[in-house]
Amino acid sequence: MLQISAISACIQNYIWIFHTDSDKKVWILDPGDAKAVNTWLKHNDKELAGVLLTHHHWDHVNGVEKIINQHTPVFGPAIEPFHLTNQFLSEGDTVDIGWLKFRVLELHGHTQHHVAYLCTPDQGPSMLFCGDILFSAGCGRLKQGTAEQLFYSLNRLKNELPDDTLIYCGHEYTLDNLRFALTVEPNNASAKAHQEHCLRLTEQGLRTVPSRIDLEKRINPFLRCDNPEINDRCEHHFGKKPQNPKECFAALRKWKDNFI
Numbered sequence: 001m002l003q004i005s006a007i008s009a010c011i012q013n014y015i016w017i018f019h020t021d022s023d024k025k026v027w028i029l030d031p032g033d034a035k036a037v038n039t040w041l042k043h044n045d046k047e048l049a050g051v052l053l054t055h056h057h058w059d060h061v062n063g064v065e066k067i068i069n070q071h072t073p074v075f076g077p078a079i080e081p082f083h084l085t086n087q088f089l090s091e092g093d094t095v096d097i098g099w100l101k102f103r104v105l106e107l108h109g110h111t112q113h114h115v116a117y118l119c120t121p122d123q124g125p126s127m128l129f130c131g132d133i134l135f136s137a138g139c140g141r142l143k144q145g146t147a148e149q150l151f152y153s154l155n156r157l158k159n160e161l162p163d164d165t166l167i168y169c170g171h172e173y174t175l176d177n178l179r180f181a182l183t184v185e186p187n188n189a190s191a192k193a194h195q196e197h198c199l200r201l202t203e204q205g206l207r208t209v210p211s212r213i214d215l216e217k218r219i220n221p222f223l224r225c226d227n228p229e230i231n232d233r234c235e236h237h238f239g240k241k242p243q244n245p246k247e248c249f250a251a252l253r254k255w256k257d258n259f260i
């Protein structure tokens with residue numbers, strides 16, 4: 001049976017690992033830390049079959065060089081690729097890792113060219129591995145991309161994914177993000193309840209992800225830019241009323257960049 005494990009590394013990153021009980025080979029997504037990956041492989045008596053990358057930032061790719069050999073497939077974005085990528089992906093491509101098949105979504109905004117991997121299995125919920133585009137209760141910063149691109153990417157996820165889609169994001173930022181979410185929407189009962197739930201999880205040393213897209217639509221301010229309370233808070237904070245959800249998104253992203 002397929003298992004999805006996570007290694008914590010770098011800056012609260014999650015390195016996602018796809019493996020089964022019976023197969024020695026594993027696939028790894030965004031290996032930012034070679035030492036952490038090799039320790040996991042050794043401990044679990046597994047070998048690397050291939051690598052999936054969402055984007056070229058160091059905390060997602062730094063481990064690649066020391067875990068691959070010359071035959072290892074390394075999938076990643078075709079444009080703005082990491083230099084060790086050898087399988088180049090664009091929107092709509094499929095990646096078959098044996099136990100799972102992914103459809104590639106190009107989701108720009110955090111970087112100019114970032115991809116996510118969507119799996120829609122015959123049974124059970126869809127799964128999205130989305131790197132630094134969408135976090136639980138938050139979203140990626142604008143590093144090489146624009147607010148407009150990120151707004152478009154997030155709306156795509158909001159509108160296209162089935163409600164029960166599991167969201168496997170690239171970082172454990174949920175509690176920090178919820179603090180911001182409740183600053184911009186203090187009356188959001190779902191966000192408050194989820195904050196309490198995540199506090200209990202982290203106290204027990206457990207992950208708060210994967211999340212689900214229907215939960216994110218209730219708690220994540222970056223997916224709620226048409227909400228009047230959030231719009232009012234942005235107006236109060238910046239002294240200027242966002243005229244539409246896209247402007248509200250840009251204001252929120254700017255606010256969060258400086259939120260301590």
Ligand SMILES: [Zn+2]
Pocket residue numbers: 055057110132
């Ligand atoms: Zn990044």
